[in-house]
Amino acid sequence: MDRKDLLDIESLSAEEIHEILDTAAPFKEIFMRSVKRVPSLRGKTVVNIFFEPSTRTRTSFELAAKRLSADVINIASERSSFVKGESLIDTFHTLLAMKADLFVMRHSFAGACHFLAERIPVPIINAGDGAHAHPTQALLDLFTIRENKGTLAGLEVAIIGDITFSRVARSNIWALTKMGANVRVTGPATLVPRGIEEMGARVCRRLEEALDGADVVYMLRIQKERQGSHFFPTIREYYHLFGLTPDRLALAKPDAIVMHPGPMNRGVEINDYVADGPAARIHDQVTNGVAVRMAVLFLLATPQRRDVAEELAAAGE
Amino acid sequence: MKRLLICGGTVVDPSQGLEGPRDILIEDGKILALAPNLDVSDAETWDAKGLHALPGLIDMHVHFREPGQEHKETYASGTRSAALGGVTSVVPMANTNPIVEKQADLKYASYLAQDQAIVNVFPVAAATVGQKGEELTEYADLKENGAIALSDDGRPIMNGAVMRRVLEYSAMVGLPLLLHEEDTNLSAHGSMHEGYWSTYLGLPGIPPAAEEVMIARDLILADETRGSIHIQHVSTSRAVDLIRIGKSRGIRVTAEATPHHFTLTDEAVRGYRTSAKMNPPLRTARDREAVIEGLRDGTLDLIATDHAPHTRHEKEQEFDLAPFGIIGLETLFPLTYTQLVLAGHLSLSEAIRKLTIEPARVLGLEKGSLRPGADADLTLVDLSLRRVYTEAEIQSKSRNTPFIGTELQGWPVGTIVGGKVVMRERSVVG
Numbered sequence: 001m002d003r004k005d006l007l008d009i010e011s012l013s014a015e016e017i018h019e020i021l022d023t024a025a026p027f028k029e030i031f032m033r034s035v036k037r038v039p040s041l042r043g044k045t046v047v048n049i050f051f052e053p054s055t056r057t058r059t060s061f062e063l064a065a066k067r068l069s070a071d072v073i074n075i076a077s078e079r080s081s082f083v084k085g086e087s088l089i090d091t092f093h094t095l096l097a098m099k100a101d102l103f104v105m106r107h108s109f110a111g112a113c114h115f116l117a118e119r120i121p122v123p124i125i126n127a128g129d130g131a132h133a134h135p136t137q138a139l140l141d142l143f144t145i146r147e148n149k150g151t152l153a154g155l156e157v158a159i160i161g162d163i164t165f166s167r168v169a170r171s172n173i174w175a176l177t178k179m180g181a182n183v184r185v186t187g188p189a190t191l192v193p194r195g196i197e198e199m200g201a202r203v204c205r206r207l208e209e210a211l212d213g214a215d216v217v218y219m220l221r222i223q224k225e226r227q228g229s230h231f232f233p234t235i236r237e238y239y240h241l242f243g244l245t246p247d248r249l250a251l252a253k254p255d256a257i258v259m260h261p262g263p264m265n266r267g268v269e270i271n272d273y274v275a276d277g278p279a280a281r282i283h284d285q286v287t288n289g290v291a292v293r294m295a296v297l298f299l300l301a302t303p304q305r306r307d308v309a310e311e312l313a314a315a316g317e
Numbered sequence: 318m319k320r321l322l323i324c325g326g327t328v329v330d331p332s333q334g335l336e337g338p339r340d341i342l343i344e345d346g347k348i349l350a351l352a353p354n355l356d357v358s359d360a361e362t363w364d365a366k367g368l369h370a371l372p373g374l375i376d377m378h379v380h381f382r383e384p385g386q387e388h389k390e391t392y393a394s395g396t397r398s399a400a401l402g403g404v405t406s407v408v409p410m411a412n413t414n415p416i417v418e419k420q421a422d423l424k425y426a427s428y429l430a431q432d433q434a435i436v437n438v439f440p441v442a443a444a445t446v447g448q449k450g451e452e453l454t455e456y457a458d459l460k461e462n463g464a465i466a467l468s469d470d471g472r473p474i475m476n477g478a479v480m481r482r483v484l485e486y487s488a489m490v491g492l493p494l495l496l497h498e499e500d501t502n503l504s505a506h507g508s509m510h511e512g513y514w515s516t517y518l519g520l521p522g523i524p525p526a527a528e529e530v531m532i533a534r535d536l537i538l539a540d541e542t543r544g545s546i547h548i549q550h551v552s553t554s555r556a557v558d559l560i561r562i563g564k565s566r567g568i569r570v571t572a573e574a575t576p577h578h579f580t581l582t583d584e585a586v587r588g589y590r591t592s593a594k595m596n597p598p599l600r601t602a603r604d605r606e607a608v609i610e611g612l613r614d615g616t617l618d619l620i621a622t623d624h625a626p627h628t629r630h631e632k633e634q635e636f637d638l639a640p641f642g643i644i645g646l647e648t649l650f651p652l653t654y655t656q657l658v659l660a661g662h663l664s665l666s667e668a669i670r671k672l673t674i675e676p677a678r679v680l681g682l683e684k685g686s687l688r689p690g691a692d693a694d695l696t697l698v699d700l701s702l703r704r705v706y707t708e709a710e711i712q713s714k715s716r717n718t719p720f721i722g723t724e725l726q727g728w729p730v731g732t733i734v735g736g737k738v739v740m741r742e743r744s745v746v747g
Contacts, residue, residue, distance in 0.1 A: 087634055109635040110519035111589030130637070132519025167519060194522070195513030 005117040005124045008133040009174040028291035041070035044101040049075045052108045064293035123300040138171035140289040153180030158210040161220030164193040186210035190231045211251040245271045326365030331670035332686035343693040346736035373405025373694030375676040378621035385414025390626040393433040398713035400739040402646040403729025405694035406437040410470040418443040423462040439465035450474040456490040468495035484544035503527035510583040510598040525553040536563040545569035552597040554607035561616040573621040576652035591639035592719040619675035626715030654727030697731030
């Protein structure tokens with residue numbers, strides 16, 4: 001993979017996606033054993049800078065970097081139009097002056113990572129920017145689907161919920177369609193954005209239509225704040241129309257898997273029996289997230305990298 | 318004052334239906350004579366061979382930021398930018414700090430104009446106190462102190478009952494009403510046109526309906542009150558249709574389009590380019606074509622820039638945080654010529670009409686014509702000059718334009734305001 005940053009899925013080729021997934025597989029094997037660490041990024045400094053609250057993504061990146069032996073700094077900061085102060089670019093120039101080698105950034109505004117990537121010389125990994133993109137989430141989702149289905153091409157994937165405000169939905173639509181899967185989306189009409197079909201997704205009016213014959217059912221988190229803000233009337237009605245119950249899941253293929261980027265709202269978008277049931281791959285997604293993020297960090301932070309096999313051999317020494 | 322003879326050029330003056338070789342003699346700030354092959358011995362001459370001489374361009378929609386935000390633009394820098402763009406009259410909006418809403422504000426504006434401006438300045442006053450859309454300002458007093466029109470530009474009058482009274486009262490006083498049409502509930506936190514590209518980029522969208530429902534409301538209110546309205550920066554296809562219907566029903570409505578709306582589409586935002594962030598936003602290719610069609614069939618009467626300066630550090634940030642607006646005075650003519658005339662949508666004369674006599678008519682200004690006796694405001698343009706717009710040449714204090722690096726044809730090479738040369742061969746001399 002020959003690129004400075006990972007900003008979105010759209011700019012990745014199918015070959016690059018395969019390379020990331022193929023690199024993640026051996027990393028997953030590494031940390032499934034008792035000594036979970038390899039020396040690949042020894043001496044490198046990774047800065048996790050999160051301008052939006054996050055527990056799982058930040059922890060996942062932190063563990064991924066530490067399992068590659070990097071030094072990790074975590075910075076959590078609130079930045080919004082109401083908080084005046086240092087500009088984003090000045091914040092990064094300060095950290096660059098301290099010789100950070102790679103940034104992982106989450107930001108509440110779309111395009112913030114693109115903005116920085118054009119202006120600073122070290123790699124940036126987008127850990128989620130507004131409603132735009134969350135590329136490592138989509139990559140770990142691909143990894144999880146491939147792990148379960150053996151392939152991605154030809155699969156029917158239903159993405160359900162708040163599409164408008166979801167960077168996860170957008171990145172997954174790009175990722176899945178690039179790999180040859182078919183994507184249907186559904187959700188309240190108020191939360192399905194214009195132009196989503198032009199991005200390659202089929203819009204279904206009803207949940208049942210989206211679930212029909214699906215290989216993968218991907219539930220999105222519903223922000224409870226959207227309730228009563230003229231997007232939908234109540235959580236109760238949302239669950240009535242779009243909540244994933246065992247009965248509804250039965251409309252999908254018998255071997256369908258259920259995924260969720262977390263954190264889940266039980267009783268809102270997903271029923272307990274589905275969330276804890278045999279089809280759920282939600283914890284696998286979390287595990288795979290660390291492996292995929294190790295792969296991305298490794299590929300971006302080591303321009304003259306050795307083969308992964310050599311890395312593994314070195315780790316075994 | 319010494320006499321100035323512009324000789325050897327082609328005059329295009331739509332106010333007289335004139336397009337042909339003419340010499341122009343200027344004396345005491347007025348056009349003294351306009352005729353072929355004038356024989357004048359005692360005048361300074363400007364050889365305009367190969368050039369076109371036009372009535373001075375009028376831009377009836379600019380923001381000069383003074384007082385309050387002089388770091389973005391002042392009357393001095395804004396009018397220098399106008400001079401470079403061949404614009405001899407500008408109409409600054411009232412949204413300065415403080416807002417232009419009282420006699421004293423207009424007196425200060427008039428002081429700034431006399432002290433600093435190198436082109437004519439006709440200030441606009443706010444239509445409502447604090448541009449809050451609640452109480453009327455003193456229209457008669459504002460008019461007597463030099464307000465050329467009323468506008469809350471940037472802040473729409475959301476309350477329909479207030480708009481009704483604004484229409485009735487402004488018609489009584491005889492001040493044009495310039496409307497920024499936007500339902501702020503529909504536009505909410507949007508930062509670009511709502512459509513494929515906003516979905517692609519994950520940016521909050523501004524639906525076309527935000528502009529259109531307000532135009533529909535105000536057409537109805539103008540009809541009801543027999544008032545007249547001028548719609549600023551029309552950006553959508555349905556908005557053009559609504560204005561067309563309004564005109565066909567005899568409603569007294571005029572409208573303007575900006576060069577950016579007839580040149581660019583929302584795809585220009587791709588890459589999170591804040592130099593393509595403005596309000597109303599760049600729309601789709603279909604909307605852009607509708608704006609051009611509106612200009613062609615006369616639904617849109619004129620072209621104005623919405624020149625909106627912002628500093629680099631304000632624009633160089635996250636897209637959602639960057640302010641709306643781009644500068645436009647310096648590219649007004651080349652964009653109009655390249656995008657509308659060279660592209661075959663308007664004749665040269667039709668295009669110039671929309672930059673001169675049409676804004677003068679809407680504002681009731683004695684400008685926009687080269688008839689003998691008129692103020693000697695002239696723009697000389699070189700229609701064959703094809704060049705790249707560069708950051709280095711910009712006279713505005715701000716640099717926020719998506720057209721830096723763009724090759725355009727048809728550039729102003731001379732600007733004369735009241736008989737005084739303020740720009741010559743692309744150098745501001747005021």
